[in-house]
Amino acid sequence: GDSVTQMEGPVTLSEEAFLTINCTYTATGYPSLFWYVQYPGEGLQLLLKATKADDKGSNKGFEATYRKETTSFHLEKGSVQVSDSAVYFCALSQAGTALIFGKGTTLSVSS
C-alpha cells in the first residue's frame, strides 16, 4: 500500500540555519503531497501542498517540490526561527481520499 517515510528526528538547529527535512513516498498513481505542522499544544495545520509533479508548494518561507523521479517531497527553509520549532508531518492523498502520514519530525530551533 501507499506509504510515507520521513527522516528521523529530532532536528536541532540554531536560528537562521538552513533546514531540510527529507520525505519520500511510495504510491501508485499520482498522489497529492502535503506538509503539516503541529506547534506545541495545537492541532495539525496544513503548511503547504503540491498536487502534481514538479509543483512547488510554499508558505511562511518553507518550500517543497514534488519530485516524481525520486518520489520525494523534501521540506526546506533558508533561515529558521525559534518560532518554527514544531513537529512536521509529510503526507499524501490519492484522489481526495484519506491522508497517509509519515511519523513526523521534531524540529527544535535555539537562539
Place this chain on the structure above:
Amino acid sequence: EPEVTQTPSHQVTQMGQEVILRCVPISNHLYFYWYRQILGQKVEFLVSFYNNEISEKSEIFDDQFSVERPDGSNFTLKIRSTKLEDSAMYFCASSVLQGAYGYTFGSGTRLTVV
C-alpha cells in the same frame, strides 16, 4: 479563524471501559474524520463520515469503534471496551469538500488506558 474543538484534551480510563471522545467541527463543514497517533508512530486514518454515515474506514476501525453525529453539532468517537493499545492521541478533522485539501484538525485528545 474557525476551529475544530476537541474535548477532553486528556482522558485516562481503565482497560475495558467505554470512552467517548468529542469533537465540534467547523459549522459549515460537511466531512468529518478521526485520526490517531500512537506515541512515536505514524498518524493513522480511522474513519471518515459524511451525510450521517461512514464513507471510508481503515482496518483499525473495527467493531470496538463507532462514530456518531448526535445533534448536528458534535461528532463523537466511541471506543466500547478500551485496550492498552488504544492509548494514543486522537485527532478530529473536518472539511468542506471531500479529501485532503481543506482539512482543519483539532488539537487532539490524549487517551491513556491503564
